[in-house]
Amino acid sequence: MIWLALGAAILALLVAVGRGRLTARSVSRLAVAALATAAAGGALFEALRAQWIGSVILAGLAIYVGQAARPPAPRGAAPPQRHGMSPAEARAILGVDEAATVDDIKAAYTRLMKRVHPDAGGAPGLAAQLNAARATLLG
Template identity: 45%
Template sequence: MSLAWIILGAVGLWALIRLGRQADHTSKVQWRVTATIFAAACWGGAALAALRGAWLFAVALAAAGVWLALSSRQREPRPRNAAAEAMSVAEARRTLGVSETDDRQAIQAAYRRLMARAHPDKGGSQGLAERLNAARDRLLKS
């Protein structure tokens, strides 16, 4: 029975490590957390079933755990420049605080200055960082 506790402990440790790496703030975070918990429960149940000799049930639970773990890791690709194309040039200039006469270097300098404060890793918001990226992309492409 001590082997069962070691296996359950390993599965629990895996779940904690995996949940700790959930730095992605998309709308599917709840699904990923739930799928991780259920995958860990399936693997723990599979280990217990295998120790009791119910091999078919153990394989089914392990397969369900693998499916849950893999399906929760798949990410949908996001369109990178959809916001940049929807933003007008005037709106992009207002967002970055640059005038019509400023060149590429001034636009890049304004972007870096604002992004240093607005980046999500520096305490800013994801939405503001995306808006600054869209404004920079719009001005540098036009």
């Protein structure tokens, strides 16, 4: 079973390399992740053999090396959070033009909300965008 999983991982790696999706950085991160996985497997094997000291050491190594495989957190200040949307964005979401009346905005909102409401099988995020667009245009 382990050989089947190893073969599938190698095949997936070769397919990704062939498609040009892997960079040198992503390959090195994959290698570090594979090393962490091997250390975790060794820790499990040692634990099954009741070799607790070796198991704890390998588990610690797996955690330490696994942290190195994670992408680094972005440095500096967080990007500014947007609160609300512009009227142009709201009109684009509702599909109305600048000369739209209040009745046109309400009709577009109702028509779209019937399609994307979560109770009708739609997505909550789309319904929230429609609500925000209506609130932006109607005040």
